[in-house]
Amino acid sequence: MARFFPLDVTDIRRETRDAVVVTLSPRDEDRDRFGYIQGQYLTFRRDFDGEELRRSYSICAGLDEKILRVGIKHIDGGFFSGWANSDLKPGDVLEAMPPMGSFHAPLEAEAKKTYLAFAGGSGITPVLSIIKTVLAREPHSDITLIYGNRSISSIMFREELEDLKNRYIGRFNIIHVLENEAQEIDLFSGLIDKEKCRLLFDGWIDIEAVDMAFICGPEPMMLGIAAALKEHGLRDDQIKFELFASAPRPHRMQRQPVTVKSSDKGAVCQATITIDGTTKTIEMASGQSVLQAALAADIDAPHACTAGVCSTCRALVLEGEVEMQTNHALDDYEVERGYVLTCQCHPLSDRVVVDYDQ
């Protein structure tokens, strides 16, 4: 199960009008847990009006900076990012899980590789960590960044990237592509899509020399770039993705009021189960778990261990009251939202409504 540790906020720097860069320091006893690989992210949790929110933000520091730093861009309607951009201050404490993520390639000091990186907006954060680390740890490798933003003023880490370019002359290049601003060269305006990539690979980038590509941005951008890279001969294992879910997900469950009726445990219960958009109402025999009842009714509910350990059978209870016999997999915050392990879940009310789709 997930474990969170306190991180002290030691610095906050405003990066653009709607983005901040937050420097964090783990407690001495947790320091080893927060060693990271370039390109990884931290997952934070915080209570907003009694409801826990979790959000992940990528580390933007390079390995040799020996600091923990994330970039947080304010997303419209985003509670956590809005709060971080307006209220978070040095001295505050954030709770975070140790770094996670596999958006990286192994470092080899002797390697002479050519990397190509694509970032859209705040997708630059893990890419910046990779760029800094590769430039420092692989002195014979080079890297080109294609970086899409709405306008010059929204470019995160613009100065830092310029400094890197000057420090690593000939090994690091940047191509800025701006959506809303006309540039001297048409190619550098608009969106980074498949067509744009084709044109860039035509004259500006020697795509045949590329050993590895990194892409971090919204979904359509990632699809377009990946398609163009594959068209030019890159294999799946040469393309690393990091997806930023572009739309903020609903932060409050739209839960219907829970109706609890007097229960005679062991009596037959009516269960309404939704999966893949199809809803079926079944009678549950006494002693059956929700999962057992679903499977008996020929509902193809996901499951594996049936011991409350793996969480494959997780579903959301929308109505009714249930109890879980064992839970080794769901966090408290998931349980509070109404998630259950259906293999361990027995109704206490006469009626339950369970949804595997949420």
Added chain:
Amino acid sequence: MSDEMTIQSYLEQGGKLTSPDNAPARYRGELMRLMASFVDSELAGAAGFADCINDGPGITERIAASRIVLEKLDHGERVLKLMGDFGADTLRYASHHPWTERVARDADIGAARHGADMRLSVFHYPIEGWIDSVTMNVLMGTAVTIQLEELAGISYQPLADEFRAILPRERRHAELGVEGLRKLLADNSEKPAIEASLAYWTPRVAASFGHAGSKRFDALKRFGLRSRTNDALLAEWRETIGKLLAELGIAR
């Protein structure tokens, strides 16, 4: 940037997901089921082969069998770690089930999951002696290679990365099986036992490819968790095994 796109539509167009945060509920369920099936098969497979190590006629054979056991456990552990990212209790998971448990040799459980774990049905049958472990390893090792080639392209990038790293080692396990089989065939008197063992395992390994026209396949394909049908993978396996056995001069 025009970045409005549903995760479903992104996946249908070949998009990759990169962390548990990205995964919609049903995707999560199917991905977990797929990972559990792999982990359970590796743990149960390793448990079955472990008992055969001492049956190896020479030290080389026992080293090969030990290596297969060691690496299958390692592969199981790697994928179980990814299940841990979704909340699974990895310590409890590894010991929640008696992985050495087997059904009777002549039981018929078809392709169905059996009992409380998700191992492929073939791993429920007991291996009997060295010849049996070699032929089973040749047949199943080849099947695993074909199944992993399919799964190395799936849409959950951390798992695809692991499968790509695991694939050459599982392929090597199958090759070790073929080397073992060649050695056994040097002694002509072993041939009937080898053919009997192949006849026993062939339908059971074939069943591990799952049902033809599986209802779940379309959903998995939309999620980018599968691309070729069970039938297509099974046909490739039959062809590969057919060529191999013909080359070795074994009747089926």
